[in-house]
Amino acid sequence: MNSFSYYAPTRVEFGLGAENKVGQLAKEYGATKVLVxxxxxxxxxxxxxxxxxxxxxxxxxxxxELGGVVPNPRLSLVHKGLELARAEGxxxxxxxxxxxxxxxxxxxxxxxxCGGDPWDFNMGIRKPTGCAPIGVVLxxxxxxxxxxxxxxxxxxxxxxxxxxxxxxxxxxxAVLNPELTVTLPWYQTACGCVDIMMHTMERxxxxxxxxxxxxxxxxxxxxxxxxxxxxxxxxxxxVEARAEIMWAGSLSHNGLTGCGNGGNDFASHALEHELSAAxxxxxxxxxxxxxxxxxxxxxxxCLDRFVLFAMNVMGIDPDDYETLxxxxxxxxxxVEDFYRxxxxxxxxxxxxxxxxxxxxxxxxxxxxxxxxxxxxxxKKLTEEDALAIYRMxxx
Amino acid sequence: MNSFSYYAPTRVEFGLGAENKVGQLAKEYGATKVLVxxxxxxxxxxxxxxxxxxxxxxxxxxxxELGGVVPNPRLSLVHKGLELARAEGxxxxxxxxxxxxxxxxxxxxxxxxCGGDPWDFNMGIRKPTGCAPIGVVLxxxxxxxxxxxxxxxxxxxxxxxxxxxxxxxxxxxAVLNPELTVTLPWYQTACGCVDIMMHTMERxxxxxxxxxxxxxxxxxxxxxxxxxxxxxxxxxxxVEARAEIMWAGSLSHNGLTGCGNGGNDFASHALEHELSAAxxxxxxxxxxxxxxxxxxxxxxxCLDRFVLFAMNVMGIDPDDYETLxxxxxxxxxxVEDFYRxxxxxxxxxxxxxxxxxxxxxxxxxxxxxxxxxxxxxxKKLTEEDALAIYRMxxx
Numbered sequence: 001m002n003s004f005s006y007y008a009p010t011r012v013e014f015g016l017g018a019e020n021k022v023g024q025l026a027k028e029y030g031a032t033k034v035l036v037x038x039x040x041x042x043x044x045x046x047x048x049x050x051x052x053x054x055x056x057x058x059x060x061x062x063x064x065e066l067g068g069v070v071p072n073p074r075l076s077l078v079h080k081g082l083e084l085a086r087a088e089g090x091x092x093x094x095x096x097x098x099x100x101x102x103x104x105x106x107x108x109x110x111x112x113x114c115g116g117d118p119w120d121f122n123m124g125i126r127k128p129t130g131c132a133p134i135g136v137v138l139x140x141x142x143x144x145x146x147x148x149x150x151x152x153x154x155x156x157x158x159x160x161x162x163x164x165x166x167x168x169x170x171x172x173x174a175v176l177n178p179e180l181t182v183t184l185p186w187y188q189t190a191c192g193c194v195d196i197m198m199h200t201m202e203r204x205x206x207x208x209x210x211x212x213x214x215x216x217x218x219x220x221x222x223x224x225x226x227x228x229x230x231x232x233x234x235x236x237x238x239v240e241a242r243a244e245i246m247w248a249g250s251l252s253h254n255g256l257t258g259c260g261n262g263g264n265d266f267a268s269h270a271l272e273h274e275l276s277a278a279x280x281x282x283x284x285x286x287x288x289x290x291x292x293x294x295x296x297x298x299x300x301x302c303l304d305r306f307v308l309f310a311m312n313v314m315g316i317d318p319d320d321y322e323t324l325x326x327x328x329x330x331x332x333x334x335v336e337d338f339y340r341x342x343x344x345x346x347x348x349x350x351x352x353x354x355x356x357x358x359x360x361x362x363x364x365x366x367x368x369x370x371x372x373x374x375x376x377x378x379k380k381l382t383e384e385d386a387l388a389i390y391r392m393x394x395x
Numbered sequence: 396m397n398s399f400s401y402y403a404p405t406r407v408e409f410g411l412g413a414e415n416k417v418g419q420l421a422k423e424y425g426a427t428k429v430l431v432x433x434x435x436x437x438x439x440x441x442x443x444x445x446x447x448x449x450x451x452x453x454x455x456x457x458x459x460e461l462g463g464v465v466p467n468p469r470l471s472l473v474h475k476g477l478e479l480a481r482a483e484g485x486x487x488x489x490x491x492x493x494x495x496x497x498x499x500x501x502x503x504x505x506x507x508x509c510g511g512d513p514w515d516f517n518m519g520i521r522k523p524t525g526c527a528p529i530g531v532v533l534x535x536x537x538x539x540x541x542x543x544x545x546x547x548x549x550x551x552x553x554x555x556x557x558x559x560x561x562x563x564x565x566x567x568x569a570v571l572n573p574e575l576t577v578t579l580p581w582y583q584t585a586c587g588c589v590d591i592m593m594h595t596m597e598r599x600x601x602x603x604x605x606x607x608x609x610x611x612x613x614x615x616x617x618x619x620x621x622x623x624x625x626x627x628x629x630x631x632x633x634v635e636a637r638a639e640i641m642w643a644g645s646l647s648h649n650g651l652t653g654c655g656n657g658g659n660d661f662a663s664h665a666l667e668h669e670l671s672a673a674x675x676x677x678x679x680x681x682x683x684x685x686x687x688x689x690x691x692x693x694x695x696x697c698l699d700r701f702v703l704f705a706m707n708v709m710g711i712d713p714d715d716y717e718t719l720x721x722x723x724x725x726x727x728x729x730v731e732d733f734y735r736x737x738x739x740x741x742x743x744x745x746x747x748x749x750x751x752x753x754x755x756x757x758x759x760x761x762x763x764x765x766x767x768x769x770x771x772x773x774k775k776l777t778e779e780d781a782l783a784i785y786r787m788x789x790x
Contacts, residue, residue, distance in 0.1 A: 001573065001638040003410025008403065014654070015398025212639050213619040213646070220611025227607065244607050247654065251608070256651075259409070259642065 099143020144253025191284025494538020539648025586679025
């Protein structure tokens with residue numbers, strides 16, 4: 001048994017029309033002036049921003065709007081949002097969007113509560129001492145930022161994409177209406193499904209092994225994502241399947257699936273962040289292109305976990321294979337088949353990148369440097385390991 | 396898909412020696428004077444109360460102690476605790492014990508925050524508007540009160556045992572050290588395992604059906620309790636199994652296993668509360684004696700759920716049975732076998748009660764009356780239904 005802390009205080013309101021509660025919810029959490037922060041124009045065109053603003057109006061809450069958040073959310077927009085929020089006397093941030101909008105909102109929240117430039121927290125120069133309260137209306141199931149303590153920002157000037165974890169930034173509430181995700185393009189839906197899978201896989205593959213209950217929850221969650229991603233690929237309008245994926249997205253990254261695991265891995269995330277930072281690929285697709293190669297590289301370091309995964313998540317029967325290694329490999333291949341079935345890449349070429357060995361070496365160097373030399377829990381990885389994995393993904 | 400709210404803000408600190416953090420934790424949550432509330436002398440004899448008080452001393456927090464909480468916690472001790480807390484200027488209550496101690500602490504917390512007699516809240520005469528902050532050091536895995544919004548008190552003058560649910564009473568933190576439960580007598584351990592199973596069963600058996608992910612989590616949790624209760628029956632010192640049961644206890648009653656189920660059942664709990672109130676039986680044993688009869692009585696109203704349970708939790712293969720009813724019944728019988736294996740009763744005689752039909756009728760009347768006429772979700776039950784189930788349990 002490994003000790004753990006578990007803290008997931010975000011209040012979830014799940015269901016159709018739940019976004020119409022945001023005014024009342026923001027008021028309950030002490031808002032007096034709200035920044036409505038969002039991404040592209042689709043939230044405006046669909047009428048969602050109007051509905052959200054109407055709910056705030058109904059609760060008597062003044063608000064200002066700031067759109068324009070892009071995937072791999074940029075520090076420059078955080079700075080712009082922070083300036084606006086300070087000038088307008090905002091004391092509550094309502095993120096209407098997915099992980100990029102939420103993380104951008106958290107960064108603004110850090111800046112409001114702590115003063116100065118919130119990028120300091122991502123770079124580890126300062127530690128946050130608070131965060132302005134955040135509410136979320138989720139429009140894409142993927143990052144799990146609506147319940148997580150994570151805030152990943154890209155500094156487009158330095159090309160560094162880096163996260164800052166602290167309990168201060170946990171959202172006060174998250175409104176989850178799966179119907180809002182029905183109109184997403186398939187690519188974004190599939191990238192979201194991969195990201196959700198990965199948040200639990202990053203917690204599942206540890207050399208120590210988790211508690212039985214944690215494994216049961218993790219495996220059940222991964223089966224749920226697998227099943228419903230395939231349902232959605234056939235029928236993207238299936239609101240029940242959208243609901244499963246959405247709830248899985250929140251639980252996959254709130255800490256629940258790693259309780260007692262002795263430490264998360266998150267090496268695939270670290271390797272992917274360099275791809276996103278340098279080539280602006282979509283995070284979920286980048287993870288799909290990296291994971292199988294990471295998995296083959298580290299497999300021997302926690303073989304029993306890979307066999308368990310193959311059996312309990314991917315439906316592999318180890319008795320059909322000569323060795324446990326073969327069964328573990330079959331589980332990895334089944335993940336690749338799954339990713340192909342939902343039109344996700346399984347290597348860097350399929351991701352649309354043609355990289356030189358120098359490109360790979362530069363990413364490996366930056367990845368290891370940002371992580372202080374080594375990273376990962378399933379197997380401790382160095383810069384050399386990172387390069388080897390990038391090369392496998394680029395073969 | 397059914398809408399749901401999920402809110403489980405309690406911070407969990409899980410692991411060996413975690414009780415030594417309570418002083419720091421109480422301070423973080425604003426305590427300036429602490430009531431240390433506990434049950435019998437075992438917590439004193441084991442040195443636990445000393446360790447807890449030392450941790451409070453180290454954090455510079457003055458404290459007063461009040462022991463004496465008994466199972467089916469009594470209103471008279473709540474009144475005594477409230478008087479003490481008011482006289483001493485207590486602003487934080489640290490519950491060191493199980494469900495009875497925690498619920499007693501919550502009731503005192505309601506009284507401190509709202510004034511007047513907290514029994515009003517259990518009787519529905521007033522609604523709580525707040526609760527003094529509560530921390531928990533758990534010594535028995537069972538009630539799940541450390542993460543739940545529930546507070547069940549017995550008024551020994553009127554013979555009424557009744558719960559009050561509100562978000563105000565959720566503990567700020569819960570310290571879970573499975574080693575503290577190793578010395579429990581077997582009967583209490585087994586009663587705890589039944590109570591934990593039942594908190595998820597009460598959410599699982601609904602006519603509507605839950606989300607896939609919720610079912611995965613619920614079934615995984617029930618399998619975990621089943622497996623580890625049997626391990627503990629063989630070897631009560633197994634700290635790993637104690638850890639599984641303890642974490643399962645907290646997650647089973649924090650709302651997670653019912654998300655999207657369209658409404659919990661809790662009819663077996665209502666039927667059991669009359670047994671506890673009138674005959675002071677241990678809650679978990681009472682639930683074990685009631686559930687199989689409730690299950691047979693309501694089975695047809697949500698047969699598909701009973702078949703799922705038989706398959707996914709109790710390992711029954713429906714193909715081995717002629718009808719789905721037979722498979723569902725086999726699942727119920729497997730639960731009875733499980734309860735017998737861990738020395739739990741499966742009817743009122745085995746519970747040690749010899750009741751007349753008048754006794755049963757009196758309980759059925761009080762049960763239905765306290766519930767406003769009807770109760771349950773798997774099947775709406777009336778006083779007549781309650782009597783029929785009591786008679787089956789007494790046959």
